[in-house]
Amino acid sequence: MKPRHRKLAVIASGVTALGVASILVLNAFQSNLVFFFSPSQVAANEAPVGRSFRIGGLVEEGSIRRMADGVTVNFVVTDTAKAIPVAYTGILPDLFKEGKGVVAQGKLTANGLFLADEVLAKHDENYMPPEAASALEQAEKARKTVMMQ
Structure with a gap:
């Protein structure tokens, strides 16, 4: 093999290896990407069915139901406009109320039931995840707009 052909073969194999590595990285990123949706967005069918995502809002008053097995809990997440039922099996955070x-x-x-793998609760009175706070604000604005019409 001539030096020129050898050089082209090395470059071609390097580009191929870089392409394969890029595809693997993008595939791993795609499978670990988790989006956030508000209950209003889930009710409007904007959330994917059967694919993992996050839902946030407030735990609706009077909605917590503990099952006889002691680890399964059903509750409702709301953004004051829409509500989505959630089922979770596991130990809830201490601040879950x-x-x-x-x-x-x-x-x-x-x-329409949200099967949760993980539940996170806010850690103090002044904190709410930015996505959840934004979703609650938008739902409240939408509710006020509907009431004014």
Whole structure:
């Protein structure tokens, strides 16, 4: 093989290796990407069914139901405009309470139930995840607009 051909073969194999590495990195990034949706967006069918995402808002007053097994909990997440039922099996954070902010990660079933894999509660009175705070503000503005019309 001539030096010129050898040089082109090395360059071609380097470009191929870089392309394969890029595809693998982008695929890993795509599979670990988790989007945030408000209950209003989920109710409007903007959230993917069967794919993992996060939902956030407030735990609706009077909605917490603990099952007999002691680890399964059903509750409702609301942004004051819409509400989505959530089922979670596991240990809830100590700060999980009705009327408080929550973010749950999991999948939406075809019948509209959100099956959470993880539940996060706010850690003090002044903090709410930015996505949840924004979703609550937008839902409140939308509710006021509808009431004025």
